[in-house]
Amino acid sequence: MSKLDFHTQDPPILEAEAFGTLWRVLNDFGYQVVGPALRDGAIRLVPLESADDLPRGIRDLQTPGNYRTSSRDDGYLFGYSHVADGAKRWLLRPRTTLWRISRRDGQPTIEESRDPVPKVALLGLRACDLKAIEILDRVMLRESRADTDYAECREQTLLIAVNCEWPSSLCFCESMGAGPQATGGFDLCLTELPPGGDRFLVEVGSPKGHEILSRLNTRPATTNELHESKKVIARAKGSLRKRLETRGLTQALYSGVEDDHWERVAGRCFACGNCTFSCPTCFCCDYQDLGEIHQRVWDTCFHSEFSGLHGGAVRGSRASKYRHWITHKLASWQEQFQTLGCVGCGRCIAWCPAGIDLTEEARALVGVAQGDTK
Amino acid sequence: MATALKLSTHDPMTPRICEVRSFRRETVDVFTLEIESGGIDWQPGQFNMVGAIGSREIPISISGDPARTDIWTHTIREVGNCSRALAHLRAGDSVLMRGPFGVGWPEVEAEHSDLLVVSGGVGLVPLMPTLYLASRRPALKTTLIYGSRSPCDVLFSHRLAEWSSYPNMTVRLTVDHPDTDWHHNVGLVTRLIPTSPINPFTTIALICGPEVMMRFTARELLREGISPRSIYVSMERNMKCGMGLCGHCQLRGEFVCLSGPVYPYDRIARLMEIPEL
Numbered sequence: 173m174s175k176l177d178f179h180t181q182d183p184p185i186l187e188a189e190a191f192g193t194l195w196r197v198l199n200d201f202g203y204q205v206v207g208p209a210l211r212d213g214a215i216r217l218v219p220l221e222s223a224d225d226l227p228r229g230i231r232d233l234q235t236p237g238n239y240r241t242s243s244r245d246d247g248y249l250f251g252y253s254h255v256a257d258g259a260k261r262w263l264l265r266p267r268t269t270l271w272r273i274s275r276r277d278g279q280p281t282i283e284e285s286r287d288p289v290p291k292v293a294l295l296g297l298r299a300c301d302l303k304a305i306e307i308l309d310r311v312m313l314r315e316s317r318a319d320t321d322y323a324e325c326r327e328q329t330l331l332i333a334v335n336c337e338w339p340s341s342l343c344f345c346e347s348m349g350a351g352p353q354a355t356g357g358f359d360l361c362l363t364e365l366p367p368g369g370d371r372f373l374v375e376v377g378s379p380k381g382h383e384i385l386s387r388l389n390t391r392p393a394t395t396n397e398l399h400e401s402k403k404v405i406a407r408a409k410g411s412l413r414k415r416l417e418t419r420g421l422t423q424a425l426y427s428g429v430e431d432d433h434w435e436r437v438a439g440r441c442f443a444c445g446n447c448t449f450s451c452p453t454c455f456c457c458d459y460q461d462l463g464e465i466h467q468r469v470w471d472t473c474f475h476s477e478f479s480g481l482h483g484g485a486v487r488g489s490r491a492s493k494y495r496h497w498i499t500h501k502l503a504s505w506q507e508q509f510q511t512l513g514c515v516g517c518g519r520c521i522a523w524c525p526a527g528i529d530l531t532e533e534a535r536a537l538v539g540v541a542q543g544d545t546k
Numbered sequence: 547m548a549t550a551l552k553l554s555t556h557d558p559m560t561p562r563i564c565e566v567r568s569f570r571r572e573t574v575d576v577f578t579l580e581i582e583s584g585g586i587d588w589q590p591g592q593f594n595m596v597g598a599i600g601s602r603e604i605p606i607s608i609s610g611d612p613a614r615t616d617i618w619t620h621t622i623r624e625v626g627n628c629s630r631a632l633a634h635l636r637a638g639d640s641v642l643m644r645g646p647f648g649v650g651w652p653e654v655e656a657e658h659s660d661l662l663v664v665s666g667g668v669g670l671v672p673l674m675p676t677l678y679l680a681s682r683r684p685a686l687k688t689t690l691i692y693g694s695r696s697p698c699d700v701l702f703s704h705r706l707a708e709w710s711s712y713p714n715m716t717v718r719l720t721v722d723h724p725d726t727d728w729h730h731n732v733g734l735v736t737r738l739i740p741t742s743p744i745n746p747f748t749t750i751a752l753i754c755g756p757e758v759m760m761r762f763t764a765r766e767l768l769r770e771g772i773s774p775r776s777i778y779v780s781m782e783r784n785m786k787c788g789m790g791l792c793g794h795c796q797l798r799g800e801f802v803c804l805s806g807p808v809y810p811y812d813r814i815a816r817l818m819e820i821p822e823l
Contacts, residue, residue, distance in 0.1 A: 461601070473796075487823075
């Protein structure tokens with residue numbers, strides 16, 4: 173089958189039993205399935221033994237500074253907005269060994285000694301997660317200076333999306349052109365049809381995805397099912413309440429750089445870095461030596477050491493740190509990677525202990541900028 | 547979805563182990579290491595990530611004569627654990643090297659311009675390779691204005707004395723705290739600019755020193771009529787990966803390790819004015 177053929181056919185239906193065989197098929201291809209499950213009070217992306225591990229009948233509730241799960245009265249397997257920790261930790265690993273130094277015949281020697289790269293199928297990715305991976309690819313895989321560990325993880329990862337039907341109150345993916353519908357960047361994409369848990373419409377996005385689908389028991393979708401799949405996505409789109417107006421944002425952030433608004437944000441910000449760790453695109457890393465091992469570890473621009481020079485930190489105040497973070501996400505990222513660094517997932521809002529809402533901060537800055545021109 | 551990306555055989559994040567050829571003390575807290583380079587090409591103004599084994603690596607400008615292609619020369623001030631660990635290295639020791647990284651100074655050999663170099667403290671270090679090249683341009687004038695804290699902090703004083711005897715080179719020294727033997731200038735480098743014979747239309751100015759010094763020097767040069775496009779500054783930020791991957795050295799949209807450390811002043815002037823950017 174040529175590369176294009178799978179796009180021209182109507183997507184088939186995968187029923188509950190066949191969906192359960194996905195694990196065996198993926199294992200046959202050498203993939204470990206990593207998908208959503210309830211862990212530590214949150215829906216997280218973790219290794220799954222079978223479909224029984226999925227968070228059936230569980231939803232998430234997100235508000236600024238708050239994340240809770242609760243049960244829902246139906247059988248949806250993917251009946252939540254998105255996993256609390258995105259795909260980032262499986263691609264840009266939080267801590268990974270780059271090399272190791274030892275002595276051989278009295279002479280120091282360096283070996284590139286990487287942690288084993290697991291071959292994983294990430295299941296349940298939302299459109300915002302796919303967009304985040306697309307952005308991370310731009311950051312980490314630039315020609316001639318790619319991050320080797322990221323490239324290897326990426327190479328070994330299969331992406332199985334599930335269209336988002338249940339955005340949280342903090343989601344604004346549509347404003348960022350990221351969702352809620354997955355339109356590409358996946359190997360397979362499922363849409364869970366009502367009443368949940370028993371039928372999935374399957375789209376294929378790559379030859380690999382096609383190969384896997386051909387090993388699963390599917391049947392053609394009825395006209396009604398195709399209609400249903402469109403309806404659930406339209407409903408998700410309609411339920412998005414939050415927006416971020418990106419027009420004029422870069423200008424507003426740049427021209428408001430010395431506004432006293434930043435001091436007001438700083439009054440609430442703890443500079444804890446939760447926003448950067450929960451963000452699916454924040455990529456900043458530090459390098460640490462532990463004995464003979466040299467590792468790459470996640471870092472955050474909210475720590476003073478991040479910008480530290482021998483005379484002190486370039487950005488010492490909380491105001492300057494928050495300003496750097498949001499300006500990078502919503503303005504200077506564009507200069508660097510020809511895309512913004514935000515996918516509208518709202519994680520930074522939910523996981524901020526002070527509930528600082530970047531859409532509101534951005535709006536306030538745009539307000540300042542417009543005030544200037546009046 | 548898999549990505550199609552070819553990785554180079556040597557990961558630029560993995561250092562090479564190189565041999566120290568010599569250690570030389572320059573001043574009480576500044577020293578120079580000569581390190582075998584394996585003949586790798588570099589440009590004046592670029593930097594290497596240099597680390598003693600068992601200690602973190604730090605960004606250090608290359609300070610040697612570009613005519614010597616077999617060694618990296620690194621002149622380092624002892625200010626923290628990493629630079630102090632490097633100060634313990636002697637000939638025959640091993641050192642971890644990655645680089646060179648970044649964009650350096652404009653090529654003075656290709657330019658038909660006079661050169662004005664203004665530097666403060668260890669800010670002279672990244673300018674030395676360019677000064678070596680400039681000293682070999684008999685038809686073009688080079689002026690060096692160099693400020694130090696005190697006479698005993700003046701770096702490369704023998705080399706500077708030699709250059710000051712060249713007809714094409716003018717060396718003007720100044721210190722903040724003179725001693726009784728000091729017969730040069732006293733005060734800020736900016737004060738020497740109005741009294742230096744500069745033709746603003748034929749001069750390229752290179753500045754390296756503390757950021758505040760670079761800002762005031764650039765302003766003074768603009769006042770002299772030099773175009774902002776003919777002024778270059780070298781920015782100091784917390785470079786770690788050298789490849790724009792780790793994010794530490796960002797200055798708004800710039801990865802200083804990648805698009806810098808040397809910038810034309812007109813590109814960076816606005817950003818230099820904003821505190822804590």
